[in-house]
Amino acid sequence: MSSKTQSSSSMAQARRTVQQLRIEASIERVKVSKASSDLMRYCGEHAKNDPLLMGIPASENPFKDKKPCTVL
Amino acid sequence: MAAEKAEMDKLKKECDALRTQIEAARKAVNDGSMSASAGGVAGLGRIQLKLRKNLKGHLAKIYAMHWSADSRQMVSASQDGKLLIWDTFTGNKLVAVPLKSAWVMSVAFAPSGNLVASGGLDNICTVYNIKAASPKTLRELDAHTGYLSCCRFLSDTEILTASGDTTCCLWDLETGKQKTVFTNHIGDCMSLALSPDMNTFISGACDSLAKLWDLREGACKQTFSGHTSDINAIAFFQNGHAIITGSDDCSCKMYDLRSDQEVITYQDPSLNAGVTSVALSNSGRLIFAGYDDFNCHIWDSLKGEKIGVLSGHDNRVSCTGVPNDGMGVCTGSWDSFLKLWN
Numbered sequence: 426m427s428s429k430t431q432s433s434s435s436m437a438q439a440r441r442t443v444q445q446l447r448i449e450a451s452i453e454r455v456k457v458s459k460a461s462s463d464l465m466r467y468c469g470e471h472a473k474n475d476p477l478l479m480g481i482p483a484s485e486n487p488f489k490d491k492k493p494c495t496v497l
Numbered sequence: 498m499a500a501e502k503a504e505m506d507k508l509k510k511e512c513d514a515l516r517t518q519i520e521a522a523r524k525a526v527n528d529g530s531m532s533a534s535a536g537g538v539a540g541l542g543r544i545q546l547k548l549r550k551n552l553k554g555h556l557a558k559i560y561a562m563h564w565s566a567d568s569r570q571m572v573s574a575s576q577d578g579k580l581l582i583w584d585t586f587t588g589n590k591l592v593a594v595p596l597k598s599a600w601v602m603s604v605a606f607a608p609s610g611n612l613v614a615s616g617g618l619d620n621i622c623t624v625y626n627i628k629a630a631s632p633k634t635l636r637e638l639d640a641h642t643g644y645l646s647c648c649r650f651l652s653d654t655e656i657l658t659a660s661g662d663t664t665c666c667l668w669d670l671e672t673g674k675q676k677t678v679f680t681n682h683i684g685d686c687m688s689l690a691l692s693p694d695m696n697t698f699i700s701g702a703c704d705s706l707a708k709l710w711d712l713r714e715g716a717c718k719q720t721f722s723g724h725t726s727d728i729n730a731i732a733f734f735q736n737g738h739a740i741i742t743g744s745d746d747c748s749c750k751m752y753d754l755r756s757d758q759e760v761i762t763y764q765d766p767s768l769n770a771g772v773t774s775v776a777l778s779n780s781g782r783l784i785f786a787g788y789d790d791f792n793c794h795i796w797d798s799l800k801g802e803k804i805g806v807l808s809g810h811d812n813r814v815s816c817t818g819v820p821n822d823g824m825g826v827c828t829g830s831w832d833s834f835l836k837l838w839n
Contacts, residue, residue, distance in 0.1 A: 436501065439508040445681060446515035449720055454526045455755035460738065461534035464753070464760075465799055467736045468782045469538075475780035476824050477546070481839055487569070487586045488549035488825050488837045 523758045531751065531760040535799035544783065544795050544805035549825065550588050550837040551809075554581050558831040560617070561604040561816050568820035571827060572613050573835055574604035580615055582627060585827070585837055594625050594632040607650040614656055616645030622658045624670060636673045641666065646687045649698075651712075657698060659686035665700050667712065679710050681717040688731045690740070699740050701728030707742050709754060721752040723759045730775040730786075734798075741784055741798070743772030749786050751798065763796045765803050774816045779823030787814030793828045807838050 472478055483489055557577035564571050570591065571583050578599035582592040600618035607613065612635065616622040622638040622645050643662030650656050651667075655676070659665045665679040665686055684704030691698045697718070701707045707728055709719040721740075730743035734751070739760070743749045748764035749772055763784065770790035777784055777798070784796040785807070793814050795805035812831035819826050825839035 436505060436508070439505060439512070443508055443511050443515065445717060446512060446519070448716065448718065450515050450519050450522070452719065452757060454522055454757050455753075456526045456528050457531070457753065457756045457758070457760055458529040458534060460753040460756045461529065461531045461760060464531070464734065464736070464739055464781070465535060465538060467734075468780050468799060471735070471780035472782060474823070475778050475782065476822075477544075477778040477783055477819075477826065477839060478541070478780060481824065486549070486824075486839065488839055490549070 519757075523756070526756050527758065531799065532801045535801075538799055540800065540802070541782070541797055541804055546795075546805065546807060546826070546838040548807075548809055548836055548838055550585065552583055552585075552588060552835040552837070553833075554583075554590050555579065555833045555835075557833060558812070559815055559829040559833060559835065560602050561615075562818055562827055562829040562835060563604055563606045563613075564818050564820040564827065565606045565610050566608045566821055567610060568822040568824060570606070570610065571818070571820075571835075572604050572606050573816075573829055574601040574615050575833065576600060577833075580604055580613060580625075582613070583835070585825075592627050592632060594627065597623070603645055603647045605648045605650055605656070607653055609653050612650065612653055614648045614650065616648055616658070618644045620644060620660070620662075622648050622656065622668070624656065636670055638668050638673060638675075640675050643685065646685065647689045649689060649691055651691065651695060657689055657691065657712075659689040659700055661685040663702065663704075665689055665698070665710070667715075677712075677715040679715060679717070681708060681720075682706065684727070687727060687729050690731050690733050692733055693735060693737045699731050699733065701731040701742050701744075703727040705744070705746075707731060707740060707752060709740075719754065719757055721757075721759065723750055723752075723762075724748070726771075729771065729773050732775050732777055734777065734781050735779070736781070739781075741775050741777065743775040743786050745771040747771055747788075749775060749784060749796065761798075761801045763801055763803070768794065768803075773814060774818075776817045776819045776826060778819060778826075785817050785819065785826050785828075787817040787828060789813045791830070791832075793817055793826070807836070809836055810834065 555575035598619035602617035774787035
């Protein structure tokens with residue numbers, strides 16, 4: 426690659442980087458305390474619908490191997 | 498020549514100024530840590546899950562697995578050159594898809610359950626119709642110039658891929674052509690995840706960065722740094738406002754999208770193995786992270802504490818997944834087995 430092409434491609438790269446950083450700099454940011462409390466609230470509200478947290482009764486467990494019943 | 502140098506210097510100065518501005522903006526909203534906020538939340542104690550099924554069938558390392566939207570079927574991919582579709586309730590294998598290339602790294606189930614996709618060192622994402630009498634190749638998506646590390650269907654007509662060529666790509670399955678190429682990473686893309694509302698997706702790469710992309714605009718909206726090595730795994734928190742990453746630096750991190758920063762790191766001095774995969778329980782409270790140390794460790798996502806472990810594999814845990822109904826967790830390993838726990 427000629428040095429002229431090299432310099433113009435690193436120029437293009439630099440312009441793209443600036444463009445990208447402008448996009449990223451322009452967003453609105455929410456306070457971490459609010460973000461954290463929203464996440465905590467989500468976990469709390471959905472805990473009862475989380476089988477891995479609540480536990481699964483054996484009769485409702487789709488992965489548990491069902492033992493055959495014997496009639497005595 | 499001098500004019501060019503002057504412009505380069507001007508651009509470099511603007512880059513530095515923008516980076517400083519972003520850091521300052523992040524600091525300005527950093528008014529407390531997640532683990533401090535979660536101080537008042539009750540601890541969970543030790544989480545102990547039992548091994549319910551050990552799925553044998555693959556003859557070599559398992560590299561990837563993905564649950565079907567029905568929470569019952571699951572597809573796994575192994576470098577034995579096969580995809581296997583399992584009925585996880587019975588442990589039976591329903592379909593075997595022979596692969597043209599055995600060097601598979603990723604597999605995905607379409608939400609409809611009609612299609613699966615896989616790809617790897619062949620650089621191609623192949624889509625199969627598994628509802629046909631025998632699995633039929635529908636499309637070979639061939640445009641990446643590097644390995645296929647991850648793929649995820651949006652629907653039966655669109656699929657997202659991540660590649661070692663540092664790009665991610667949205668494909669139209671009706672034409673087999675690329676719709677959008679997402680360029681910004683400077684390292685191999687290793688993992689991607691779709692947002693719950695399907696408007697955005699996140700990618701993790703070997704440049705140690707995670708990026709948020711707008712699917713329709715094709716642009717990178719946010720970049721998250723903090724990891725000190727490759728990010729191998731990435732997942733969305735269910736409310737779409739936070740993401741979890743797993744890295745070769747042996748830690749997982751949660752980044753909040755609205756605060757635009759890391760809010761908690763999951764690491765333990767006794768854990769010196771890279772993270773290969775991450776999955777969340779349905780409430781988001783539990784993080785299941787697969788590690789190179791042959792275990793899947795369980796983290797309390799809010800408190801940042803390690804609260805359990807799934808042990809049993811005889812080699813690296815390469816993939817982890819929780820089905821939509823949250824009824825269990827599946828781990829896949831280089832030991833060739835898949836295990837189901839709940």
